[in-house]
Amino acid sequence: MTKYGISILLICFFGIFTCFAQVSADCANAVPICYNTPVNGGTNGYGIDDYNGASISGCITQGSGTIETNSAWYTFKIGEVGQLGFNIGFDSNEDWDFALYRTNDCNALGDPVRCNYFDNSDDSSYIGVGEDPTGIENIQYDDWLLVEPGEEYLLMINNFSNNNSGFSIQFSGTIFVEFPNSALDCDIIDNLLGPPIIACDNETVVLDATTTDAITYEWYLDAGTGYQRIPGESDPELSVAVSGMYRVLVVRPLGNNLISETQVAYAPSPETYELEDETACLDGTVIDFNEKDAEALGGQSPLDFRVSYHESFEDAFDGANALSKEFVPTQVSQTIYVRTTSIENSMCFDASESFEVEGIELPILDFDTEVYICGDEPVVTIGQRIPDASFAYEWSSGQTSSLITVAEPGVYTLSVTNTQGLIQCITVRSVTVVFSSPPVISDITIEYEDDASNMVNVYLEENGDFEYQVDDQAPQNSSVFNNLFPGEHTITVRDSNGCGSDTRDIVVVGFPKFFTPNGDNVNDVWKVDGLSALEDPVITIYDRYGKLLYQIFEDSSGWNGSFNGQLLPESDYWFKLSYTNSLGENTNASYINNHFTLKR
Incomplete structure (x- = not known):
């Protein structure tokens, strides 16, 4: 575990303080927002109809009466260039919407530049612009705004649910990282003591009422029972340590005294407790960070603080790029940085703790998953050629070595275990062993109609995974060859798994099955077609007793x-x-059905 010293950076502010509500139901009285974000205790109805009877504004549509239902209006002015977003936090059982307008004229709102209308069916705790601070994918978020100094905005927040426990506003975006104190223009608030202040309970807030011609200062505090004079405080500055409404009376020589009031609200500061390291297999195993929230919180309530996890300290400090709580480790060693954030005020956080996630590598198996045993090789060796001495090997057949020799076909499965402490990471790989015999050609038949139409069938002694080839042509899976040119051909049959081949030479010629030498000029002679494709062809004709009767040569007219x-x-x-x-x-031609019939 590692602790880091941190300093609080005023990036964004978030809180719910029901006793100091700041809410205006009317656009004309929109509450100004400076670098401290106002908070409220809920909304209740609306004042005037700021949409003048319109039924729709951007994505917000008219309900039972007006577009507004239970509305609150805010205004802010941009002080710097950058990326801006905001998070509106609320009870997940409630349904809140918003519309953001780039204007300061309530009578000319135009269309909203960002707008949300989705019901809260997924029980989200936030809507807004930018990214959900919990790190989840939330369709109730619009794209970031790119803002320029001087731009003014009006924000309408509306409650469409029957429940109304209030909401809070938290600003976000790079503009608040780069310009934490000037991202929003504070001139929008005309008040000696400045805008409301939301601070962490480990901070001291200093209120400054310095006035050039002041004689003295009187400070008052309303902690819920009315304003009471703070004894002994007469300086222009007041150090504040408790929540409440503060008032200053500035006494001036001419009697033109000044009175100014502001709100100071403190949110609890969390502490992140030490977390245990985690170990998991690098096989897609999920580490549930939800279960580590209790470690980080110690005895603190999850209703008061939110825990998030990050890949870098910078992300944890900024509250950016939160990791999924369903974390899948992908590295052998990784540091996870933890941020505990106040739900009331995200400015109050602790990013001082981290823990290690150790990933256990899975054994890598790279041997073939199919092995063939040829007929002339009765055994074969299968498995991992280079074993790791720190792994345990076990085959489904019972052997405990990385390599085994088998003489039977079948499926053999190897389980390899990498054990680290109480965790076992297992890789499994199976090998299918197949016996394969060389092909043996048992017969070849040739059916010949003419020089352009013939069919050659190849028959084997046993079936198998074979490929067939004629001459130098491409191999084929079929044992049938069609329309071969007359003449000599070589038929080759190969085992597809490399277990041998068989070859035969054939001659493709054609001859009639019968002839009728009766002088009608039809089938009067018997002859063989295709002899011209052969060198020195000779047909020798015999009777059933083997007596030589006649010989046909290439240029013969037949018998x-x-x-x-x-x-x-x-x-x-x-x-x-x-x-x-x-x-x-x-040589003599093979595989010719060498008999025919003479009919009178």
């Missing part, structure tokens, strides 16, 4: 069904095809 001038009977006859292959070897 007429006779032998030595004698007509042969009707019967089945056989043939073989020989040719010179691409290696220059004389």
Whole structure:
């Protein structure tokens, strides 16, 4: 844990003080806001109709009578250049809306530059401009304003719910970080003692009534029972330590005495207590920061203080970029900075504590999740090649090493555990082991109609994950090839998992299944198409006893069904095809259905 010394910076102010209500239901009497934000104890109705009977102004629409229901009007003037926003805080059971106008003329409001009308169905505690201070995504927020010195604004806040426990205003934005005391122009308030002051209970407020020709000063305090003289106080400055209404009487020589009043309200200052460090696996595990709020608050009430968590001390100090309470660590080591803020006044905060979030890395497993065992390799080794000695390994099959050797197909799961104290971070990875055998071509059939239409079917002894290829063409998943050119081809079948291949040479030619040599000039001769695609092709025809009957060469007109001038009977006859292959070897063609029928 680390403590930091801090100094209070007047960035924004927030509070609810029912005993010192500052609220005006009419635009003409809008309460001026300086660098101290006025607070109130609720609204009750409206005075005159500032919208002159209109039914709509920006996103605010007419209710049962006028646009205003229970309204409060405020005005402020910009003193610097920058980004400005504000948060309107209220009871989450109530429904408040607002409209912001860039003007100081109540008779010419125009359209609002920022406007909210959503009902409070998600039970938010804030509406406003900029970002919800709790860090949640809140649709009841409009975009930041970019403001210039001299711009004047009117803000109407309206209560549309039956409950009315009041609201508060908290300014935000970079302009209040860069110019905490001049972001808003205080000349808008014409008062010797200045605007109302909201302070933290560990501060001393000094009221300054210095007047050039003053003889003496009388100071009074109304703590709820009327103004009472403060004994012994006659200096132009008064150090204030309690909440109340303060009055000064400035006694002047000519009797033209001055009287000025202002409000001072103190909000409780929180203390952030020491928080325990957290440890979690870096696997998306959520650390619930809501449960750490009680640690930060100690015995302080969550109704009085809000706890937020930040990635840097600067963000914690500024109350910016609050982390989600459902925090997912992504780093091995990270410091989380804690801010405890008064709900009444966000100026009162403590950003002195932090804690560490230690992330436990998950074991990294990078081995293949699919492994194939080829038929000629009966075993295979699977798992993590380079183990970490600080991790524990366990397989679903019972082994406790990072690598195992298996000889059976199946799914093998490895669990690797990184143990840090009482926390175990586990990575799981599974391997599917598949046996795969090389393909074996059992048969090839060739169906030939003509040189442009044919079909080759490849048959295997066993099914598997195979790819089929003819010659040098791209492999395909189908075992059927269509419309191959006549001639010699090489069919290759490969195991897709790298477990071998089988190759066959085929010849694509066509021949009729029968012929009728009866002199009608139809099918009178039997011949083979596509021989011109082969080198030195020879067709040799036999009878069923293997007797050589005839030979057909490339330029032959075919066989007429006779032998030595004698007509042969009707019967089945056989043939073989020989040719010179691409290696220059004389060979017989395979996979040709080499018989046909002679009919008379």
